[in-house]
Amino acid sequence: MKPSLNELGKLAKDTHIENKKYFDKLKKKTPKNLDYVMQDIHDAEFKKTDCLKCANCCKTTGPLFTLADIERVSKYLRQKPQQFIEQHLRIDEDKDYVLQSVPCTFLDHENECMIYDVRPKACREFPHTDRKKFQQITDLTLVNVSICPAAFNIVEAMKKKIPL
Numbered sequence: 001m002k003p004s005l006n007e008l009g010k011l012a013k014d015t016h017i018e019n020k021k022y023f024d025k026l027k028k029k030t031p032k033n034l035d036y037v038m039q040d041i042h043d044a045e046f047k048k049t050d051c052l053k054c055a056n057c058c059k060t061t062g063p064l065f066t067l068a069d070i071e072r073v074s075k076y077l078r079q080k081p082q083q084f085i086e087q088h089l090r091i092d093e094d095k096d097y098v099l100q101s102v103p104c105t106f107l108d109h110e111n112e113c114m115i116y117d118v119r120p121k122a123c124r125e126f127p128h129t130d131r132k133k134f135q136q137i138t139d140l141t142l143v144n145v146s147i148c149p150a151a152f153n154i155v156e157a158m159k160k161k162i163p164l
Contacts, residue, residue: 003149005056012146019145019155023138025164030135034162041157042130049150055111057147062099063122065089070097076118127151 003011031037051057065073074084088105089097099105106114113119127144128137129151144151 003152005054005149008056008149008152009146012152015145015152015156016142019142019159022159022164023135023142026138026162027135029164031162034134035132037161038134038154038158039130041154041161045129045150045154045157051150052111054149055107056149057123057126058107058111058113059103060147062102062104063120063126065097065099065120065122069120069122072118073115073120076115127154129154 026034070081070084070089074081077084079087085097088100090100092098104113106119108114113123125131127148127150128140129144131137134141141151141155145155146152
């Protein structure tokens with residue numbers, strides 16, 4: 001099942017309590033092979049997912065920019081880091097650098113990233129479903145299933161493959 005963006009919000013809301021209970025159990029009793037299983041599910045989903053057709057993450061959320069990201073992107077744009085910060089970033093409530101606004105200013109009209117080769121780590125790793133020690137980011141995953149159809153599908157596949 002490939003939920004459309006219109007359906008995704010409702011589906012994520014409908015499965016939120018179930019997913020939260022599942023993730024709570026997962027944290028208490030983490031399977032030894034969790035990271036391997038998650039990598040397989042993640043890889044299978046992204047073999048059939050074209051992020052350019054969606055780009056909802058870029059349209060609705062802003063990534064966190066590390067200092068290394070700021071250095072890399074500003075160099076790519078031929079700007080001084082401070083100039084890049086002033087032009088594109090703000091500091092959020094967690095004292096992290098984030099975009100001043102969404103949708104992302106680097107997303108073009110064809111859903112392509114204008115800084116793709118140097119994009120922030122948070123963008124490269126989104127939706128983080130292949131991260132090691134996945135059980136540590138379940139709160140983030142609960143948020144991401146409402147943003148990313150692939151993350152939604154990965155969690156649904158996970159519940160089938162690792163019944164708790």
